[in-house]
Amino acid sequence: MLKSSSCISILPYTVKQPSYLKTHHRISSNLSSGRFTVHGGGGGGGVTAISSSSRLRELVFVVNPQGANGRTAKEWKKLLPYLRTRLGKDCNICESLTSGPSHAIDITREAIRDGADAVIAVGGDGTLHEVVNGFFWEGKPVANLNGEANHSAALGLIPLGTGSDFARTFGWTNDPCEAVERIAKGIRSRVDVGVIDNEGKDLHYFINVADLHLSAKAGFYASKYKKFGNLCYVIGALQAFMGHHNRDMRIRVNGGEWEMYPQVTALCVGNAKYFGGGMKITPNAVPGNGNLEVVVLQDFKWYDFIMKLHKLYNGTHLSVNNVSSRSVQSIEVQEISNSGSIYVQSDGEHLGFLPRKFRVLPGAIDMIS
Numbered sequence: 048m049l050k051s052s053s054c055i056s057i058l059p060y061t062v063k064q065p066s067y068l069k070t071h072h073r074i075s076s077n078l079s080s081g082r083f084t085v086h087g088g089g090g091g092g093g094v095t096a097i098s099s100s101s102r103l104r105e106l107v108f109v110v111n112p113q114g115a116n117g118r119t120a121k122e123w124k125k126l127l128p129y130l131r132t133r134l135g136k137d138c139n140i141c142e143s144l145t146s147g148p149s150h151a152i153d154i155t156r157e158a159i160r161d162g163a164d165a166v167i168a169v170g171g172d173g174t175l176h177e178v179v180n181g182f183f184w185e186g187k188p189v190a191n192l193n194g195e196a197n198h199s200a201a202l203g204l205i206p207l208g209t210g211s212d213f214a215r216t217f218g219w220t221n222d223p224c225e226a227v228e229r230i231a232k233g234i235r236s237r238v239d240v241g242v243i244d245n246e247g248k249d250l251h252y253f254i255n256v257a258d259l260h261l262s263a264k265a266g267f268y269a270s271k272y273k274k275f276g277n278l279c280y281v282i283g284a285l286q287a288f289m290g291h292h293n294r295d296m297r298i299r300v301n302g303g304e305w306e307m308y309p310q311v312t313a314l315c316v317g318n319a320k321y322f323g324g325g326m327k328i329t330p331n332a333v334p335g336n337g338n339l340e341v342v343v344l345q346d347f348k349w350y351d352f353i354m355k356l357h358k359l360y361n362g363t364h365l366s367v368n369n370v371s372s373r374s375v376q377s378i379e380v381q382e383i384s385n386s387g388s389i390y391v392q393s394d395g396e397h398l399g400f401l402p403r404k405f406r407v408l409p410g411a412i413d414m415i416s
């Protein structure tokens with residue numbers, strides 16, 4: 048169980064405390080003893096309500112103050128009084144501000160090990176991605192070290208980023224009060240997670256969309272234009288087309304035969320539907336169905352991208368020539384010419400270059416939804 052003290056806003060600890068709290072604030076406490084009924088667990092797609100017994104829920108909010116070009120910090124500050132009022136009676140609320148890239152991963156791991164009931168990403172898809180990666184360590188789910196066998200931490204989200212694309216699949220808006228309501232209700236559902244590896248090494252997890260080549264370059268460039276809001280992704284894509292070469296690739300689905308895919312512009316592996324600030328790139332992806340949707344764009348030029356942009360946004364691009372889609376449990380992707388120039392990204396995080404294998408972990412995380 049997490050360590051706590053009486054009701055104060057900013058608590059200088061005198062006892063050993065989890066490091067994710069060291070520079071941060073415990074906002075509410077009154078921790079009573081006893082256990083807390085969490086969920087039924089099990090396979091993909093199940094939904095279970097949290098019911099509290101005598102112990103308060105331990106919620107750790109991982110806040111990226113730099114999200115949405117600094118807007119996340121401002122929104123979070125405004126949200127805190129409401130959050131305290133709405134959740135403070137039933138929950139211990141810990142906030143932890145990230146200090147830079149990857150910090151959210153460490154905060155999450157430590158929070159789960161210390162027995163948090165939920166770790167809630169506050170920010171955009173990049174922050175959510177890091178929190179998701181914090182649920183795993185060396186290829187396995189991170190365990191609560193308090194010996195509570197039936198206790199697993201849930202993932203939560205207050206979408207306050209630029210794109211906040213994962214939230215779109217569920218129809219969630221960037222309204223933080225709506226997100227607080229979801230957390231107050233505490234309904235959990237199992238969601239799938241994608242995992243990417245390079246010959247069994249270098250594991251990375253994604254909950255939204257992993258992709259490669261043009262769209263991955265676009266994501267990299269978009270990060271430099273966040274001040275333009277969602278337009279940053281279109282600007283990033285156009286910049287990525289400069290000097291871009293479509294490449295011949297081969298793919299292998301579910302361990303079957305290798306298949307040739309000439310002149311690939313981008314290959315996107317969706318656990319959820321949206322990326323790039325609202326482009327419905329993998330419109331058939333469902334985060335709890337045990338599959339990933341793979342969409343391949345071939346032989347696209349920059350002007351095709353412009354002409355078909357509206358179809359990308361509304362998800363009707365699958366009917367366009369040179370766009371194909373399939374549902375997979377795993378997909379391996381290699382480049383034929385080995386130019387070494389095919390970028391791979393995972394929920395927007397740059398991961399290096401091909402080859403890579405993508406596969407689904409069905410129902411890997413409980414999500415507050």
Ligand SMILES: Nc1ncnc2c1ncn2[C@@H]1O[C@H](COP(=O)(O)OP(=O)(O)OP(=O)(O)O)[C@@H](O)[C@H]1O
Pocket residue numbers: 111112113114115116145146147148149150169170171172173174175177207208209210211212273395
């Ligand atoms: N304190 C920090 N300073 C600078 N960068 C940070 C800090 N904390 C986290 N980051 C990085 O900022 C990246 C982007 O943040 P985030 O995804 O929350 O916002 P966004 O990019 O505006 O939203 P979206 O990804 O939804 O478009 C994260 O992937 C993380 O690596």
